[in-house]
Amino acid sequence: MSRAFVKDHEDDAAGSELPDRLISPHRNLVTPTGLAAIEAELHRLGEEISAARARDDRASLASLKRELRYWSQRRMSAEVIPAPSDHSKVRFGSRVTLRGAGTTRCLQIVGEDEAAPAAGRLSWVSPVAQGLLGAAVGDHVDAPGGEAEVIAID
Numbered sequence: 492m493s494r495a496f497v498k499d500h501e502d503d504a505a506g507s508e509l510p511d512r513l514i515s516p517h518r519n520l521v522t523p524t525g526l527a528a529i530e531a532e533l534h535r536l537g538e539e540i541s542a543a544r545a546r547d548d549r550a551s552l553a554s555l556k557r558e559l560r561y562w563s564q565r566r567m568s569a570e571v572i573p574a575p576s577d578h579s580k581v582r583f584g585s586r587v588t589l590r591g592a593g594t595t596r597c598l599q600i601v602g603e604d605e606a607a608p609a610a611g612r613l614s615w616v617s618p619v620a621q622g623l624l625g626a627a628v629g630d631h632v633d634a635p636g637g638e639a640e641v642i643a644i645d
Contacts, residue, residue, distance in 0.1 A: 509557040517616050519568040521602040522584050526571050528605065532562050565604060578644045581623045583615050589632070591639025600624065 521529065536559045543551040575582040586599045598611050600623065606614035613620040622633050623641070630641045 509553050512557065512561040514561070514564055514568075515603050515616075517603065519565060519570055519602065519604075520572050520583055520615055521569045522605060523571060523573065525602045525605040526566075526569055529562055529566050529569060533559070533566060536562060569602075579627060581626045581641070581644055583624075585623075586645040587623055587626075587641060588643035588645075589634050589639035590642045591634055592636045594636070595642070596634075596639075598623070 536555055540552065540555045540559065543555055572583045574584045578585070581587050581600065583600050586597060588595060588597045590596075596611070598613050598619075600615050600620045601612045603614045603616060606612050606617070608617075613623075615621075615624070619634060626632050626641050628641050628644060631638050632641060633639075
């Protein structure tokens with residue numbers, strides 16, 4: 492069989508880049524902690540890219556470069572919002588304690604890349620966070636599991 496019709500997978504992997512990760516259309520608001528996490532990720536990726544080059548690991552290098560492009564863009568577009576000093580209403584960066592359905596839960600409103608709902612960190616663009624923004628202690632809001640009362644804002 493002619494080599495003209497055989498695809499060489501090694502050459503294909505070496506000559507192509509992975510498509511970029513999608514970037515959110517929303518403003519890239521981040522807490523100071525979120526900015527530090529982006530910078531740590533950029534540092535980690537730089538080290539891993541060096542190691543992948545040393546191993547001549549082209550597949551890993553393509554994946555790492557894709558991640559580097561994403562996090563570099565997120566670093567360039569980051570808008571650091573300091574922790575709120577006024578705790579009269581829920582704002583970006585606020586920690587909110589909710590009581591409802593027999594449970595108490597603490598949530599923090601953070602940037603999209605910082606979000607970890609299981610850890611109580613909600614993206615500021617999520618429906619729950621949008622419902623909390625502007626709320627004050629004593630207000631009732633829609634929360635996972637039903638209505639909840641805001642009992643503290645830090």
